[in-house]
Amino acid sequence: MNRFIRRHQGTLTPLLLLSPAILTMLFVVAIPLVFSFYTSLTPYRLTRPESIEIFVGFRNYVRLFGNDDFWAAFLRTILFLAIALNVEFILGLGIALLINKITWGQRTLRTIMMFPMMFSPILVGFQFKFIFNDNIGILNNALQSLGITDQAIPWLVDGKLAMFSIIFAEVWMSTSVFAILLLAGLFAMPRDPLEAAKVDGCNAWQTFRHITLPFIMPFAFIAMTIRSLDVARAYDIVAVMTDGGPAGRTELLWTMIARVGYENARMGQANAMAYISTILSIAFTYYFFTKLVAARRYMGGAE
């Protein structure tokens, strides 16, 4: 087998095979990103096409850093992601452990779990806009019919509740990514170490902490990496549920980009913001990907 590889150590064939992929990414992502960076150094407005030729250096960035609304949206985005990802991980782990225990109907449960993952984010947003609607939503209707409250709770109208609602929708959509991958990890786990631990007198928590958890961590990193590849799909949810409202209380970096770029037509400023959000996403993916590679080494997977 090694001889086979050695014979083909030349870099030419693989790069030839990869070239369509590389060209696509260059044309659709890399070149636009360069153009985006240039635009972020101009005061370009869609309404004044000639303004793309005026070079203003880093003025757009400086303005952003002095803008309280931007910082609010930036910090809100970080908070949103931190809460959503942690809740998704913990819930996903819980669900995986639960389903692993169940002996009957396991397959059906796993199939049901796949579905939220495959939903269009725009649909998830719409679905929860429908459910959280203060007037006709099933949630308020249920609460009122059960007599828990006689007021209509303004889920999407109150700033804090709206933030809760979009996080709920995000968690509903993405928890299954963690649950499914962690469950696959639990299925793949060898039985011997667990039995050995039992013989040695470990309690349930110790077994979980020192044997199960380290084994399924690589699966958690796969889930994190997959999630980090498109964290920004939360934009769709927020765009349809609140569109940043009420009064900017759920404004995330992504809805702000859309507003400044398309609604206000201030492309230069929007591109500066887009660049910051891109760097944020890439840093995030890079972090989890290196974690994944490290975990693979630990698992003894061959490179």
Next chain:
Amino acid sequence: MNREMKKRLRAAGLWVTTFVLMVIMCVPGLWVVLSAFRPNREILAKPPIWVPEDLTLNNFGKIFGFGAEQVAIPVLSYFWNSMVIALTSTVIALIIGMAGGYAFARFRFRFKNAWFLGLMLFRAVPGIALSLPVFMLWSRLGLIDTQMGLIIVYVSLNVPFTIWLIDGFFRQIPMSLSEAAQVDGCTRWQAFWKIEFPLARSGIAAAGVFAFLTSWNEFALASQLTRSTDSKTLPVGLMDFTAQFTIDWAGMCAMAVIIIVPALILTFLVQKHLIAGLTFGGVKG
């Protein structure tokens, strides 16, 4: 006896928790589906009507333009656009992804990990952030509001992840199989199509479904790069139902069902291979 009781209680607790979780997972979607078959009058009723009294197909008739109440939303052309764009971009992404995945699975070359990471990082660019420069460039190239414009974008969205999955599936196939075929006189090209491709076929299909659904579901880029029935896809069309202050809930639910059904069927068909692909490609490196 006491121990028996404890065991039973624990089992019951397990079931109740699972049941509650499944309800939370299923009810939102089911409620939308149910509402798609109810008239707006019933959805808006106060006090709420819990047990549907009058299930109809009118909402579907309405959005397709049959029946008395006409709703001027060209769902058929949205559906057609979505199908054409998602299918074409999936096929192209699979071809590119197969070549790339094979390269990662079967060759050693310099900076292999860096190339792989680079591809993934390009995928991480947020759709809405990418839409700004693509919007500016596409309007210069005349690709705004064309199916081609979206197809090109979706191919690039799908290539990295397709490569990841397909790389994993090819790795599962022992290299000795195609070596043996080559010893028996096949060229590498023939060995690929006769041995490796058939073995990886189900995995490649799963990667295809994943790519199809990404294109089928995408909103951020499509909402900015499409304008009219020439290229608008279903997720963008869904927003047609929201006017400034009123929302046609029943119509929107019906359209939601149209978007969900293909996704559900496809997911159901390939779920097993999809899980295998995600975990194998990821863990064994």
